[in-house]
Amino acid sequence: MLPPARTTPTTQASATGTRSHAKDVRIGLQNTPVKGILYMLSTSTRAPEKRAAQKISKEKYIDTAIIACVVLETIIVTLALIPAQLWTRLLPQSSGAALNGPFPASIAPLITALLYLLPAIIGFLCRNWQKALLFATLPAWIGLGLFLIAATSKVGIFYLVSTDHVTENVSVLELFAALGSMGWLARQIFKLR
Structure with missing residues (x-):
């Protein structure tokens, strides 16, 4: 085994001198343009x-x-697609159930406004037009699908393909797609300004 290395006063001085030199360099950088550049570089890498x-x-x-x-x-x-006859059976004590469904007459105009505004808001929030169309029409797809399943069990399987019902269903989907598209276009207009 080798004996432990001895430190002499000269090696201790040189070691502390190196440390104090490094400390002097750090202290000296605080008030120089180099420190400002280093600070700018460190903050500019954090900013992104x-x-x-x-x-x-x-x-x-x-x-x-x-x-x-x-x-x-x-x-x-989905609530809007439920027939009025069902609402009158479910809510016999409500006088406006045939007209407004489960909603009180005081908020019925708000529900109608939401039916038109929500697809446009969804389109406005989407970043690309494909998502805007998909998410704006998705509620109509789900609501119509549930309605058609319920109606098929009552009136038969050909309810879906009868001419008047197909055009009504397609026009609901077209309305929601148009509203979602208008919302997305509004987003593009506001983005340009």
């Missing part, structure tokens, strides 16, 4: 990361808002 994190957070909130609008629109469309 911070912006990316904020963008991801913003996109997450927008996606959540789109999902909430789609769910709300699906519920409203």
Whole structure:
């Protein structure tokens, strides 16, 4: 085994001298333009990361808002497609059940406005037109699908393909697609300004 290395006063001085020299260099950098450049470089590399994190957070909130609008629109469309006769049977004590369904007469205009505004809002929140059309028409697809399943069990399988019902169903889908497209176009107009 080798004996432990001895430190002499000269090696200790040189070691502390190196440390103190490094400390002097760090202290000396605090008030020089080099430190300012180093600080700018370190903050400029953090800025894109911070912006990316904020963008991801913003996109997450927008996606959540789109999902909430789609769910709300699906519920409203499904409730709107339930026939008035069923509402009068389900809500016999309500005098306006045949006209307004489960909604009180005071908020019925709001529900109608939501039927038209929510697809446009969904289209406005979407970043590309394909998603805008899909998410704006999805509530109509789901609502019409549930309605057709229920109607088929009552009036037969050919209810879906009868001429007057096909055109009505297609026009509902066209309306929701047009509203979603208008919302997406409004987004493009506001983005240009």
